[in-house]
Amino acid sequence: MTLTGISKENFDDVISHCQSIRSTKNRSLRTCIALLLVKLRTGLSNQMLSTLFNIEKSGVRRALRTARKELTETFTPNYVGFGHLSRRDVIENHTRPLAQEIFGSIVEKPAILVVDGTYIYIQKSSNFKFQRRSFSQHKNRPLVKPMVIVSTTGYIVSVLGPYLADLKNNDANILKHSIKTNVEDIQDWLQQDDILVVDRGFRDSIDFLDSLGIKAHMPAFLPKGHKQHTVDEANSARLVTKIRWIVESVNGRLKQWRYLQNVVPNTQIPYIGEYVCLIVALCNKYRRPLNQGNQDSDQILGAKMKYLASQRNMLQERVESEALHRRISSWKALDAEDCVVEFPRLSPDELRNLTVGIYQLKLARSYTTEHLSEDGDYSIMVNSEIPDVLRVRIQSRHISSKQYLLWIQYSSGSVTGWYCQCRAGARVVGACAHVASVLWYLGYGRHTESITGVQNWANYLEDAAVIPELMDESESEDSATEE
Structure with a gap:
């Protein structure tokens, strides 16, 4: 192995x-x-x-x-490509019930596929034309792009390409080229009302897919001049990411074969497609699907997410109507032990039920490690006039100069609402990572015997931004007096 x-x-x-x-x-x-x-x-x-x-x-x-x-x-043709399995086989054996519940139809089940491009890095070429066409401005290095098409369980249906990496070979153009040229008889395989789950890189292919009767689900773009998605946009995006994550995990599984993760010599470029398909065939044949799902639990979760997607964020409306984000003086920072004694204790299952997933909870420990003060407590802010709401300021994990305010509404027995000022913070289908970190710490983490922090490796490195003083002020004055 x-x-x-x-x-x-x-x-x-x-x-x-x-x-x-x-x-x-x-x-x-x-x-x-x-x-x-x-x-x-x-x-x-x-x-x-x-x-x-x-x-x-x-x-x-x-x-x-x-x-x-x-x-x-x-070996390879038996386990990869649109010709090696039927559309009905994908629907019956390689489609997660959660995906059918969210995007599909109970009467006539469509084929649901997740599409994304991946990268294989190559050497810089001395052929200038090829050098320009293989250089990705997104990654700032030369590469080739295979297009991976997977089912919602993680079974790899096909790999298209590899393609060049310039602007003419973006994800949208690659998908349109594959369908127009009928690669692997894809036009006969796909039928009207089938569903493709994609990311924002496929935005220029949405109209083309609509003209073919194929439905595409993609997260919404943030409108120009706006800092936050609306509740509907954030909720619909969460429905997409709940299904689309599978293709990212598939790409990670493929990169476990180090040949695809390393820089491939240019002499091997003619064979990259064959190597990728061989690795895919090995995964399909001998590896278990990443997530088969469960019929009963997936239907319940899907129905819950669809219901939540139609709801309003009542706490957001309360924050904006009562200007809770502006009344700075009304909020007082208190120790967590004093101000959130009544905050409900939450089990890991209850946390996953609130966040509708585990990705945000995986980030909770890292956020908590950064925001714990010296005495081991979160800096919580409360308002005596609003006893059922607490406010927390969270540092962005990407931008040092950016912080977000978030509010959590709770009762003695449950969490009833949340709102964060980050891009996706208005959604009610689950919670953003900032809210999830506070829920994890207050409801679960602080009640455990110890919270194992995330190692800060900067302690083992030098920091040119810190210049220690060679002498304090008193020593400076004494030396000046002696002189």
Whole structure:
């Protein structure tokens, strides 16, 4: 598993697809396939593989070429591509019930796919035209872009490309090109009312997909001049991200094969597509789906999220109508032990029920570590005129000069509302990471025996911004007097 990414039993199954490779005096069939899998999994150089396998470097190159051709012809087509499984198979066996509940239809279930591009870095080329077309202004380095199409369970349906990386090859143009050129008969596979879940990079392809009868779900853009999404925009974006995260996890799984994570030599560019498809085929065949979901719990969660998406943020309206964000003098900072004794204790399950996910809770410990004061308490602000609402100021984790105010409304037994001034802070389908961190600390973290902080590695480094004084003022005065 460490060297090849698959178990011994899986390796034997791969070997069963490769009977046409003949053994030589320098390497056997198993060694030939093992060389390629170790190369992809570890990203080792041919020189290192030559040392490990005790084969000359020229023999390693020949073995890698032979194994790549054989697996590309006999193994890969069975487990990746629109032709290797039907649309009905994706709907019945590779669609999470939560996705059908949120975006689909109970009567006629559509095919729901999640689409995103990934990056494979390459060397800078001495061919100036190719250098310009392979340079990504987004990543500021040369790369190629495969387009990954996955189901909502994490099963990889197909990988398109790889494509160039210039402005003409953005995600929207790649998707339109694939459909217009009917790559892998994608036009016959997709049908009217099927659903594609995408990110904002596909904005220029939305009208094209609509003309084909394909529904695209994408998070809304923040209008120019606005600092925060509306409640409806933030809620709809949360519905999209609840389904779209799967493609990011799939890309992370693919990059576990170090060959795709390292900088690929330009001499290997002709074979990048074959290597990517081979790794995808190995994942589809031998790895478990990232998230199959549960029929009952997914339907309940989906119905809950759709209901919440139609609600208003009553606390936001209260903050704006009563100008709670302007009445600075009315809010007093108190110790957490004194001011939030009545704040309800929350179990991990109750926290996940409030945040409708775990990503925000994963960030809670990091936010809490930064905002704990010397005596170990959050800086909580309360207003004597509003006993059921507390206010907290949270530092942005991205921008040092930016802070957000947030409000949480609660009773003795439950949390009844929240609102944060960040971009997504108005949503009621779950909570932003700032609100989630306060809920985690006040409802759960401060009641545990100890809160394990996140290590600050800056303590082991020098800081040029801090210049210690060589002597204090009294020493300066004494030295001046002596002189």
